[in-house]
Amino acid sequence: MAAVRAGLPDAELIEDLGATFGLLSDASRLRLLAALLDGEMCVCDLAAACGQSESGVSHALRLLRAHRVVAVRRSGRRAFYRLADAHVRMLLDLALTHHAHATPLGTVPTDGDAR
Amino acid sequence: MAAVRAGLPDAELIEDLGATFGLLSDASRLRLLAALLDGEMCVCDLAAACGQSESGVSHALRLLRAHRVVAVRRSGRRAFYRLADAHVRMLLDLALTHHAHATPLGTVPTDGDAR
């Protein structure tokens, strides 16, 4: 039991991981990242493709940028974003390919299993 | 560009994925799941190992249970939880092994990149 405690990842790693997963926990951001999976895009195209306001997209990208998940390339008045974090790309790829059939879900359950 | 839009995963999958990542976005839950990675444990041991209140652990497990990420086995007055979702286990494994060195971080940045 103390062995389990010793085997647990240390606090910083956990926090860090949680933050990363947190970035992936929002549907809007997920859509943006999915769109960026196969190449860079500018803000307005991202907004159009993902059906979100440009302001919203900008805010989301700012957050992702702050965590180095995406990176910018500016050209004229455009800003082209790309996926910059290999780790996140891997998680995303794995999640997207490997999901599909799993997790029936549908309704967010009030409980799920009776007790 | 319309091609990109077409290539995007459909809404339900995105929501679903976001929900899954959301479950992994909290340090407390992450610790619990990490502890469960190598076998089942009862609530009080989990609480002790992860340094959380039993009530808090119970709430967290309830949520995870509702999403079928963990499952219970009851024995006497104990409740033993185990990881029940292969997909989550994979994400977790990958994230824990593959992290370690990456993401310098430290301070949650106010921005991160200068503009």
Next chain:
DNA sequence: TGCGCATATGAGCAATCGTTCAGGTGTTTC
């Protein structure tokens, strides 16, 4: 120089989340 477009930002607000506290149920032990 002045206008329009692409993007960035700040403030503000409603909604969601995580935690704690105060009981509540079922089980074992005496």
Next chain:
DNA sequence: GAAACACCTGAACGATTGCTCATATGCGCA
């Protein structure tokens, strides 16, 4: 039976989140 234990639950609260609206900045073009 009563007391101790392991767990569960609901309510309440403060904190965090994601959005929208309004305004700024920077670039290109006429």
